[in-house]
Amino acid sequence: MSQSPSPSTAPAFRLETVGMDALIVRLFAAIDEAHMPWILAADNALRQRFGEALIDLVPSYTTLLVHYDVARLSQREARQWIDEALRGLKPASTETGREHRIPVWYDDSVGPELTRIAERLGVDTDEIVRRHAGRDYCAFALGFSPGYAFMGMVEEALATPRLKTPRQKVAAGSVGIAERQTAIYSMRSPGGWNILGRTAVELFDRERDEISLFRPGDRVRFEPISREAFIEQGGDTTPLEER
Amino acid sequence: MATPEISRAASGNAALVVEGTGPLALVEDAGRFGARHLGVTQGGALDWIALGWANWLLGNAPDAAGIEIAMGGLTLKATGRMAVAIAGADLGATRDGETLPANGSFVLEPGQVLAFDQPRAGLRAYLALPGGIDAEPFMGSLSTVAREQLGGLDGRGSALRIGDRLIAASVAAETREMPCAMAMPQDEVTLELVTGAQIAHFEGASLFAAFNQAWQVDSRADRMGVRLTGPELRCQLGGMISEGIPLGAVQVPPDGQPIILLNDRQTIGGYPRLGALSPLACARLGQCAPGTSIRLSPVTPHQARKAYLQQLALWR
Structure with a gap:
């Protein structure tokens, strides 16, 4: 597991259905400390975009689980919101x-x-x-x-x-x-x-x-x-x- | 699901005093949300539909805190006149020895005893008090999670004990009649599974078996998860990096036997999953005794959401 520097452009992410009201945002394939500024930036961007419609957001090594309120939005809308939130993402500073x-x-x-x-x-x-x-x-x-x-x-x-x-x-x-x-x-x-x-x-x-x-x-x-x-x-x- | 605003300091309200306990009786509401990134699990009533009906029968918000009574054995004595409601499993409830319906609201007079015997249908009955239960919530919820030492009457995750006092959060209740039957699972139960997660990595024959053969509810079942036994499912994924797991996630450890993760599950995990049960299916599973035969039925998020919103609409 390399300690590679943070990539300077936003990583491509994949969205996976994991339940009626939950999506996984998959950003990376391996554990690396250099990924954390991106995970934290995505965490912040998703919290801002979803606001009250967010029930829970669980970042882990390479992913974030987005649990949203289905009384407010459909899974198709949730996917759109995630796309919008992560467009042009910049890594969080390591001081975060x-x-x-x-x-x-x-x-x-x-x-x-x-x-x-x-x-x-x-x-x-x-x-x-x-x-x-x-x-x-x-x-x-x-x-x-x-x-x-x-x-x-x-x-x-x-x-x-x-x-x-x-x-x-x-x-x-x-x-x-x-x-x-x-x-x-x-x-x-x-x-x-x-x-x-x-x-x-x-x-x-x-x-x-x-x-x-x-x-x-x-x-x-x-x-x-x-x-x-x-x-x-x-x-x-x-x-x-x-x- | 918003947490109810409970007016506190209702100390003058009537109480139910615990005189006898069974296997497990817990204060539960809709669950604790917004702290899973800190490792705090969601908790909450396993059969949230039954809790919702018990609350509805008293005019409470559907997610107000009530008591989840697993397998019966609970005896409560009223200190004052109080309307209460029960819904969910038929645990042979009685009021001073007189049989009560499994789903309904009724009044306890001072000194009357409400007792739950043992399961006749289903596993968990829910008891609602006017306005909910008066206690100090933690992170917006009274849900009891023993493993995390959170929630409950003492805020430390304790189950109900002899001598505990359940105080209603409000004085009056607007009692209602049950508008429909609430059926408990019988011998064979179909559970809707929103397919996704790592399902593409399972072998074709395993997927065919998963959705076309019967599963049995194992005795290894609690509020964290329920094991199923049946055909051995094979997944081509080796080690997985742990990620957040939703309610109802159907994970398959290397032994090929699924575990359905419920309200008190750990917040992250690393076994491949077929997807997650719909919330309605999770509620039904919470009533399935060991040995119950299960069929898994694949559904889309859209189908599961539609059924879920229909259920919520019944309480408006």
Whole structure:
């Protein structure tokens, strides 16, 4: 997966019927961070064009799902509106996405796969931490649970398949990787990602103005912190496997 | 579908107190919209038509919040005089032991007990209160999604529990009579499927089988999705990049057995799909017990929309 520069002309898109009141706008064929400015620009243009007739708009790696109000328009009209909205599209500036620094306590007790991955690569766990925290990740899409962002790309050598048997319960704040993606569990849930550590940051907080910390297109960098700092931030040190 | 404007602070209104619970009783309205890009699912009544009728019987907006009672077992006691309505599955509802129709409105006097036994036809009955249910909505909806810890009386995604109080959102109700029969699915049910998505990537023989052979509703069924068992469907697509998925999406994982994704589904997913059931078909599926025989019938978005708008027009 190349980090190619953003194409300077608008990508050709395809419209696919996916339901009575939903269309998929397919912009790209592969996952690439360079595509996000186009996805964000399309997101913005579609929101503007549809206004009140938009029920939900779900951007993902290469697509946007447009769920519109059929009491207001037919699918033929929706297709026309999408065509109009995306005509002459310009990529969003890379500043559109916000930047986040997420403090993480990387430790075997809360991240049992830290050692497993280190052993596989023949390095110590500090090296894994340095490499996982050593780059910016792009939030490609939110899903799985409220506020949960699928981020990438993890360095090729760290890529690890999902656990064969998912855990029944993964603690909220657990930081994991699956293949070349990384994510933070936004709430306690079952899950099969390889867990490296834990953050005390709340990803989905209904009392906050921005309920979800992340939005599609945001950039995220992990910051290794000590156990003491994690506790100071209100982190829960209960080992993962005891939960 | 707009969310109803519910006048709050109706604390003086009559309440129903939960005295006994069954498998699952949830506060549901039309669903939570506008936050799927943040990973928040839509939720809402599975049989939105039955909820719509229950509300209509009291003069409520069709999408006002009511109680979705799955499989019965719920017992409620009225603290004051209150008109209520039920619609959908026949769960053997009684008022102080007297049998009630499966679809209708009636008055509970103070101290009277409304009880739901077990399914005689369909799976889910809907109970409406005057004006809806008085509770604090989250993102414009009271719909309960346990997995997301959102909605419901406590705002934390809890199902109804013994001791919970259901407070009507308004005092008075304009009760009506059911103008038509509301049939529950019997042994064989036809579900309209708006074809699309990755349907072109399925093998021809699989597509023929999908629309010409019978499917069975599996016991692995909940508010997230319903599995069907039947002919093995083969798709030529290998891995797919996850994308947004609409209500009723018929996805086919590598085992070739479809899963129909319903209201509490995850917001994005990466299995190939044949398309999505129409909203009317989704409502019907919400009433189908395991073992029900299903036929899938291909329709266009235009046909599905026409039927949907006709249903909405009945409530105007």
